[in-house]
Amino acid sequence: MKFVKVLSVGLVAFALFGCNQTSAVSNDDNVIESTEPTISQDQDQDSDSASETTTTKANKPSNSIKIAAAKNNKKNKTGKQIGPRFDCNGDGISNGARIDYDGDGIPDDCIESDEKTKSVIDETSYDTALKSLNSITKGCQESKKTPQATDYYICKLDGKIVKASEYNSEAGAGLDFWFIDNRVIAVQRPHSQELFLYDKNGKLKSKFNYPKKVRNISNQDRKDGEYLYNRDGYERIVSAFNHKSSAKTTTSKNGIIDETSFQTISKSLDSITKGCQKTEKTQNGNNYEICKQGNSIVNASEYNAEVGAGLAYWFSPNGKVVAARYLASGDLYVFNSNGKVTSKIDVYESKKINNISAEDRKQAEQNLYVNYKDIFKVFNL
Incomplete structure (x- = not known):
């Protein structure tokens, strides 16, 4: 009887301690062991419509990332990653993983990567x-x-x-x-x-x-x-890649120029001068130019090459100034039918200026708006 008890105790001890080995890693790529946890997840590339030119820059790197050691109560447990990479700590970067340990499909833990946010850039x-x-x-x-x-x-x-x-x-x-x-x-x-x-x-x-x-x-x-x-x-x-555009639009204040953005303003000005007939004159070191659509002047400019400065104007069919530009600085102003500034763009920076100062408005409306008359005098207009 004593021999049986000793044998029983020995078997129990073997069962408890002799087999205390970490379980082998599953062949499933999404299986994670807490003792050396790694995440590996293959995801399909998203593709755009056939009407677009689509290329792949380089072979897509593996999404495997090293994650921090699991909590003590999760040691020696094996789980699967649920879903794509996840923002576990709320830092705005999805570099962690939600883990399911019991196979019920519900995340039991969220483990953040030991890749720090600061190391991203x-x-x-x-x-x-x-x-x-x-x-x-x-x-x-x-x-x-x-x-x-x-x-x-x-x-x-x-x-x-x-x-x-x-x-x-x-x-x-x-x-x-x-x-x-x-x-x-x-x-x-x-x-x-x-x-x-x-x-x-x-x-x-x-x-x-x-x-x-x-x-x-x-x-x-x-x-x-x-x-x-x-x-x-x-x-x-x-x-531009959506079938219906979500871009905001701005109603033109002068009925000619779309003031939504730098690009739309540039496009509107190009359409005003498209196909116009140019006439040039040189006087006292200045180059002058006017461009007509029929009998209407649609563009006028003056430029001094030595100084590297000048002015350019765009006109509506009724002769009103709709835009004027300082050629040196690249500042361009759009005017409404009453001669008030409605928009400003920086041509060299390719951007629309959202906040126009009172001084800029005053200078453009009092000086820039009327200086085109000096150009007209050169052409006896």
Whole structure:
């Protein structure tokens, strides 16, 4: 009897301690062991319609990410990842995983990656920041559309847009937007190589003027950064790929110019002068030009090459000034039928100025609006 009891105790001890080994990893890629937890999940690329030009930048990297050690009460348990990567700690970045340990399909835990948010973008230099941003888009599926003179691009990973761009070949300018979880994290003006980086609350945290990082961000830099972050630029890009556009429109104050954006204003001005007949004169070092549609002057300009400055005007069929531009600064003003400023754009920065100062309005309305008469005198008009 004693022998039987001893044998029983021995078997129990063997069962309790002799088999205390970590369970083997399943062949299922989504199975996770807490002792060395890793997530691996394959997801199909999202594809756009056949009418768009679609390319893949590079082979899509694995979504495997190293996650932090599981909580003590989860040790030695094996679970499956539920759904795609998830924002466990509310930092705005989906780099964690929801884990199901008991197989009921309901997440039992959310484990954050040990990849820190700060490491997403290396802000050491312009080049390292851009390299980090390019790594976010690695393997994304790019689509392109070109309505008229503007090229629009979007690039997607796992069904989410990670980059959106627009470039106007006529203006030689454009914008690049980078996203994490549908949130703008960076904006670049590729023509000037200015790069703006944002925190999870949309506040400007860093700026680069190639190749240097701006050490002391000025109030103007912050205003520019806020303008780029909040502008409808990326919405306009995305809407170009939708069958019905969601872009906002602005009713023209003078009945001729669409003042929605820099692009629409430029397009309206081009349509005014399309096919007009030019006449040029040179007087006292100044170059003068008028352009007519029939008997109506639609455009007039003067330019001094030595000074590098001049003025240009656009007119409605009834002879009213609808727009005027300082050629040196690139500032262009749009006027209503009463000669009041309704819009301002910076041609060289390819942007519409949302807040026009009272001084700018006054100068444009009192001086710029009437100076075209000096050009007319050269042509005896």
